[in-house]
Amino acid sequence: MPLVNSSTFPGSPFWQIGGHLQTIIPGLFRKINGVQYQRERIDTPDGDFLDLDWIKSGNNNRLIVITHGLEASSESSYIQGMAKYFHKNNWDVLAWNCRSCSGEMNRKFRMYHHGDTEDICTVIEHAIETGSYETVVLSGFSMGANISMKYLGVFGDKVPKQVKAAAVFSAPCDIRAGADVLDRWDNLIYKYRFMYSLYNKVKQKAKDYPDKLDIGKFKKVRHWRDFDEYFSAPISGFSSAAEFHNQASAKNFLHGIQVPTLLVTAKNDPILTVDCHPIDIAQSNPFFYFELTNGGGHCGFQTAGKSEFSWSEIRALEFFSEKGIINAPM
Numbered sequence: 384m385p386l387v388n389s390s391t392f393p394g395s396p397f398w399q400i401g402g403h404l405q406t407i408i409p410g411l412f413r414k415i416n417g418v419q420y421q422r423e424r425i426d427t428p429d430g431d432f433l434d435l436d437w438i439k440s441g442n443n444n445r446l447i448v449i450t451h452g453l454e455a456s457s458e459s460s461y462i463q464g465m466a467k468y469f470h471k472n473n474w475d476v477l478a479w480n481c482r483s484c485s486g487e488m489n490r491k492f493r494m495y496h497h498g499d500t501e502d503i504c505t506v507i508e509h510a511i512e513t514g515s516y517e518t519v520v521l522s523g524f525s526m527g528a529n530i531s532m533k534y535l536g537v538f539g540d541k542v543p544k545q546v547k548a549a550a551v552f553s554a555p556c557d558i559r560a561g562a563d564v565l566d567r568w569d570n571l572i573y574k575y576r577f578m579y580s581l582y583n584k585v586k587q588k589a590k591d592y593p594d595k596l597d598i599g600k601f602k603k604v605r606h607w608r609d610f611d612e613y614f615s616a617p618i619s620g621f622s623s624a625a626e627f628h629n630q631a632s633a634k635n636f637l638h639g640i641q642v643p644t645l646l647v648t649a650k651n652d653p654i655l656t657v658d659c660h661p662i663d664i665a666q667s668n669p670f671f672y673f674e675l676t677n678g679g680g681h682c683g684f685q686t687a688g689k690s691e692f693s694w695s696e697i698r699a700l701e702f703f704s705e706k707g708i709i710n711a712p713m
Contacts, residue, residue: 402651405680434485450527498631528554536636560658
C-alpha cells in the first residue's frame, strides 16, 4: 500500500499564509541563478519541432527529464530549480519545452495538452538514442506531472528499460475537476492568467489555419469548460471537451504504471480538489506512491531558511534514493 501517510514537508515560511500565497510568491519572486542550458531542436514524427534544453556533465550515464506546466517553459523557476539541484548532484538534465512554449510558435495546427504522451515519448526516445544513459528518471509539475504519469501509465511495461522512476508534483490528474475549480471566484487570477496567454496563441493558430478555428467563439466562453470545448479539444484532436477531459486525465491511466512513481500534492493547493487525490490507486498499484502534504500550494513547496532549493527538488532525489535508483543525495 504505497500511500505515504507521513510527509517530510516541514511547512512553508510563516509569512506565506495559505495556499494562494504559497503558490503565487514562489511563482513570481523565486529566482534561480546559474542555470545555463544548451538548446537542441529536434523534429517530431508529424513534421513539427520541439526545443530541448540540456545541462550535460560530460560522460554521465544518468538523466532527469523535466516537464513544465501549462503556459510555462524550461525557464520557469520550478523547472530551473529542479534542473540545478540534479545537476549539482551529478545528473544530466533535459528540460524540454512543449510545442509553442519555447518562445517560438510551432508549425502544426496542434499545440500541446495535458495528456499529450506522443511528444514526451519522442523526447525520451531521442535522449536514449543519442546519449549513453543507463538510468532515466522523470519529473514534472502541474500539467507536466500529469503528462509524465500518463506516459508511464499508457506504456506500462513497454517504457524503455532505462526509465526507472518518476517524482512529480501538483498534478491536475482529473482534468474535468481541474477545469471546474478554475471557475471559482477565488481562482480567477489563475484562470485569466492562463486564458489570456492561451487566447493569444489561439488567435495565432486561427490566423495560420483560418478554416479550422472560429476565434469569434471566444465571446461565448464563460467557463473553462467552454474554452476546452471550442478550442482545446479541436486543437488537440478531440471531438469534445468531454472526450478531451477523459483522455487527458492521468488518473484514468495510473493503474498501468510499472515503475516507482511518486505524486506529491498539497492539501491547500488552490487549483486542485480531492478528485486529484488518487488515494485508491495508490492503495492498489504497488508502483504508485501518493504523498499529501499539509501545505505548499500549487508547485510551491518553499520552506523557511536560506537554501535556494525547494523541498520538492530535495524530495524528488530522496525518492529515487529510497527506491534504490541512485545513491543517497548530497
